[in-house]
Amino acid sequence: MIPYSRQTIEQDDIDAVLETLTSDYLTQGPKVEAFEQALANYCGVKYAVAVANGTAALHTAYNAINLSPGDEIITTPMTFVATSNAAVWQGARPVFVDIKKDSGNIDETLVESAITKKTKAIVSVDYAGRPVEYDVIRNIAYRHNLNFISDAAHSFGASYKGKKIGSLADLTTCSFHPVKGITTGEGGAVLTNNYNFYRKMKHFSSHGIDKKVEDGTIHGSWYYQMNTLGLNYRLSDIHAALGLSQLKKIDSFIEKRATLASRYEELLGDVSEIILPPNDTDLSLSAWHLYVIRLRKGGSKKRLKLFEALRAKGIWVQVHYIPVHYHPYYKKKGYVSGLCPVAESWYDSIISIPLYPFLSDEDQDVVVETLKFLVQM
Ligand SMILES: Cc1ncc(COP(=O)(O)O)c(C=O)c1O
Numbered sequence: 001m002i003p004y005s006r007q008t009i010e011q012d013d014i015d016a017v018l019e020t021l022t023s024d025y026l027t028q029g030p031k032v033e034a035f036e037q038a039l040a041n042y043c044g045v046k047y048a049v050a051v052a053n054g055t056a057a058l059h060t061a062y063n064a065i066n067l068s069p070g071d072e073i074i075t076t077p078m079t080f081v082a083t084s085n086a087a088v089w090q091g092a093r094p095v096f097v098d099i100k101k102d103s104g105n106i107d108e109t110l111v112e113s114a115i116t117k118k119t120k121a122i123v124s125v126d127y128a129g130r131p132v133e134y135d136v137i138r139n140i141a142y143r144h145n146l147n148f149i150s151d152a153a154h155s156f157g158a159s160y161k162g163k164k165i166g167s168l169a170d171l172t173t174c175s176f177h178p179v180k181g182i183t184t185g186e187g188g189a190v191l192t193n194n195y196n197f198y199r200k201m202k203h204f205s206s207h208g209i210d211k212k213v214e215d216g217t218i219h220g221s222w223y224y225q226m227n228t229l230g231l232n233y234r235l236s237d238i239h240a241a242l243g244l245s246q247l248k249k250i251d252s253f254i255e256k257r258a259t260l261a262s263r264y265e266e267l268l269g270d271v272s273e274i275i276l277p278p279n280d281t282d283l284s285l286s287a288w289h290l291y292v293i294r295l296r297k298g299g300s301k302k303r304l305k306l307f308e309a310l311r312a313k314g315i316w317v318q319v320h321y322i323p324v325h326y327h328p329y330y331k332k333k334g335y336v337s338g339l340c341p342v343a344e345s346w347y348d349s350i351i352s353i354p355l356y357p358f359l360s361d362e363d364q365d366v367v368v369e370t371l372k373f374l375v376q377m
Contacts, residue, residue, distance in 0.1 A: 005354070065171070078343045080153070115144050129289035160285075254285075268372070
């Protein structure tokens, strides 16, 4: 079976985890701090808060901006449900804006007209690893006094106009799930240059507890204070040790993914039945998290047939994503089909084919030949 994605775990990753397992700290120890520092350095931001997963990262970021009942966020329907779910947990309403046909990213030209008095944030997603139009979205956010949050679950290590993802929005969330750019098993982080957001997120992700006593009273060294309501969203030192080891390899992982993407381009470029994802440009370097092809014709029926046929041949393709507003939970909240026509027709035509750093040329050739044969059916 050739999966659509998988983690790359090598001996140095195993050694790093083993070292932590036999150390004094399994959690709340030095590896978490070191991982946060390394993440911030790599992305060129002042602060990183490591958390339990990418969903916790989104919830922590939404809490940092005080997202509350009655508020709206503007976001894309072409994402994993976590992007909007975490906003719903804060009591806010997601407003879905359609995507662009070429990249699957939110259509920045439609964002401004979706802003209302209730809008609190614009939340973009770098679909499949390709950066959104950060400059345009940031300008809109700043002109309307909105927070700009980037869900960069797909794009850790990507860059836009020479800057790493993480430094381009007010808050950037990451996921370190095994299929993502680097993994900690489960894990995530929020990146920011804003000290107030940083402090708030550190507290929120650890029960709202602060060791610093606000009123200057002298207490014993056991003392801590809970000033705000929080959760336990902490990442453990075991996970952080794996993250530190993985982080050293992010650039080489992306290089391998990009090479495989170019190879797909070379081998599939002349297959008229499919449309390939956009290439890197001087301004935008993808993290190549997913390789999403689109069927030119045939719609959902043809996609289903091809999907099942590929899986029957051991090629474990996937579909990213079912538009969020299609899910029964969101339908019950009043979201209807037809809301985002581009995303909806995009959904009918997409298949994610295998792409991960150690996909061998031989396996990639099997994918290419099988796809070329089956797509003619
Ligand atoms: C775009 C996007 N946002 C958020 C998440 C949530 O991340 P996690 O699975 O680490 O909670 C994912 C995970 O698939 C994702 O793809």
